Amino acid sequence: xxxxxxxxxxxxxxxxxxxxxxxxxxxxxxxxxxxxxxxxxxxxxxxxxxxxxxxxxxxxxxxxxxxxxxxxxxxxxxxxxxxxxxxxxxxxxxxxxxxxxxxxxxxxxxxxxxxxxxxxxxxxxxxxxxxxxxxxxxxxxxxxxxxxxxxxxxxxxxxxxxxxxxxxxxxxxxxxxxxxxxxxxxxxxxxxxxxxxxxxxxxxxxxxxxxxxxxxxxxxxxxxxxxxxxxxxxxxxxxxxxxxxxxxxxxxxxxxxxxxxxxxxxx
Numbered sequence: 001x002x003x004x005x006x007x008x009x010x011x012x013x014x015x016x017x018x019x020x021x022x023x024x025x026x027x028x029x030x031x032x033x034x035x036x037x038x039x040x041x042x043x044x045x046x047x048x049x050x051x052x053x054x055x056x057x058x059x060x061x062x063x064x065x066x067x068x069x070x071x072x073x074x075x076x077x078x079x080x081x082x083x084x085x086x087x088x089x090x091x092x093x094x095x096x097x098x099x100x101x102x103x104x105x106x107x108x109x110x111x112x113x114x115x116x117x118x119x120x121x122x123x124x125x126x127x128x129x130x131x132x133x134x135x136x137x138x139x140x141x142x143x144x145x146x147x148x149x150x151x152x153x154x155x156x157x158x159x160x161x162x163x164x165x166x167x168x169x170x171x172x173x174x175x176x177x178x179x180x181x182x183x184x185x186x187x188x189x190x191x192x193x194x195x196x197x198x199x200x201x202x203x204x205x206x207x208x209x210x211x212x213x214x215x216x217x218x219x220x221x222x223x224x225x226x227x228x229x230x231x232x233x234x235x236x237x238x239x240x241x242x243x244x245x246x247x248x249x250x251x252x253x254x255x256x257x258x259x260x261x262x263x264x265x266x267x
Contacts, residue, residue, distance in 0.1 A: 049231035054238070057231035066220065071239060074216035077133075078205050078243070081140030085197060088141070089148025090190070094178065096149065097156025097186070107153075114146040118204060122211045136208035136215075144201035151193025155186025188258050195251040202244050 033051055040050025049057070061067035096103040118139055129135035159182040167177045209218025217236045224232040 045230065046228045047230060049234055053231045054234045057229070057235045061220075061232060061235060067235070067239070070215070070217045070220040070236075074205055074209065074218070074240075074243070077136055077140060077208070077216065078201060081137055081144060081201055081204065082197075084137065084141050085144035085148055085201065086194070089145045089193070089197075090152055092145075093149040093152025093190075094156055094183070094186075097153040098178070098182075100157075103153060110146055110149055113142065114150075118143050118207055119211070122207070126212065131212045133213075135212050136205075139208040139212070140201055140204035143204040144197040147196040147200065148190065148193040151189045151196070152186060155189025156182055158189070159185045188255065191251060191255045191258055195248060195255065198247040198251060199244060202240065202247065206240065 221236040
């Protein structure tokens with residue numbers, strides 16, 4: 001086989017790479033939809049619904065405004081829970097990273113909170129806060145804050161000591177060292193914690209909406225289950241899945257950008 005032939009073959013292979021990367025996921029998605037459609041038509045519609053029926057359900061829910069209303073409630077709770085978890089996670093995680101003795105005392109309790117299923121907290125949350133917005137926000141917050149605390153503490157502990165010493169040699173005080181050296185170095189760890197927290201925040205939203213207040217997308221799914229509307233329930237599930245995918249994708253993008261800036265700065 002001649003060298004030019006090998007070169008042409010290599011160029012064709014390299015050109016086909018992007019096409020395969022694009023077409024294979026699309027083929028898998030179309031195949032999945034086809035299998036779902038066939039299965040949905042074979043199963044009792046009370047138990048399952050094909051994508052064609054779910055698409056019709058989307059249209060009905062949008063037409064009567066229920067989907068938009070539920071989505072707004074869910075996003076409102078999710079955004080508030082996210083910022084509350086971020087602020088408190090940083091406020092707790094930074095001291096834990098700076099003071100190892102404090103971390104040894106507090107971290108077992110944080111691990112216990114992380115390992116406890118939030119569903120079992122629902123009766124206590126109802127007792128403490130009632131079934132309104134405050135209870136929903138607590139369920140959302142307590143699931144999302146722990147990964148942020150843990151990753152922030154790890155990021156602070158892994159701060160570059162050479163940069164810390166340089167800052168101190170120029171007369172920087174402890175708050176200045178934390179703000180200008182330690183926290184910027186911990187940003188990639190914090191973002192990784194946010195990525196983990198994203199799924200837990202969304203799960204907290206659903207738990208709170210189903211078990212506390214029957215609002216938002218979770219409440220919509222629970223309400224439709226009482227009428228055996230599998231199509232409307234699946235529509236709600238798809239909305240939640242899309243929200244989760246977008247959140248994780250956004251944090252992945254930010255994490256890659258921050259990692260790139262960090263490598264460029266170190267280089």
